[in-house]
Amino acid sequence: MAQDDVERLQRQIIEDLVRIDSMLAKLLPKDPALLIAPMSHGKWSLAEHGFHIVLTLEDCWARFDRALVSDQAHVGTRTWSQKIALHAVLATHRYPRGKSTLPHLEPCVMLDRTSILGHLRVARDGLIGLERQLRLGSGHRASQHPVFGPIPFGQWVRLLLIHALHHKRLMQKMLGHGTKDGLS
Secondary structure, eight states: OHHHHHHHHHHHHHHHHHHHHHHOOOOOSSSSHHHHBBSTTTTTTTTHHHHHHHHHHHHHHHHHHHHSSSSOOOOOOOOOOHHHHHHHHHHHOOOOTOOOOOOOGSSSSOOOOOHHHHHHHHHHHHHHHHHHHHHSSSTTTTEEETTEEEEEEHHHHHHHHHHHHHHHHHHHHHOOOOOOOOOO
16 A cells, blocks of 8 residues: 555544544534434434444453454455445445444443543544554455454545444434534
8 A cells, every 4th residue: 555545544534533523522412311312212313323423432342452453364254245235325424324332332321411521532543543553554454344244444434434424323313403414
């Protein structure tokens, strides 16, 4: 990969992580009653959507942190169905409907706005630091995604942004806002 491509990817990763942070800060209401009220019975509240986004960032950070300390050069290969699914999500910037949340990414506690944003910023900063470590070391390192198989860090962060935009649309619907959200 040419140096210009690496630098462009680095900027895009950081921009994607900052965009998730900014988006969530704008969407989470300061009113605690509005924050914890579910849209309907059995659905998540705004706080739960926000914390779920945080959990996905923390999960990515933990997976790549483990990949950095291991000497595992190969994390497996993607099946054709995983390749097609990953390409579809990256090309359309949409997650398929009807997918269930992995148990370890279910929001299990109700946090207030300040706590959610605090956890988000710690995860964001951890991922930015991790990106720097990956760039200085083996920048092509991949980690096992639970749905899409092994993917490199840059694609994983792009998936985090697409996933956050999915939840942004749901949260905007709960707040009665429009759902326009382009992805550069």
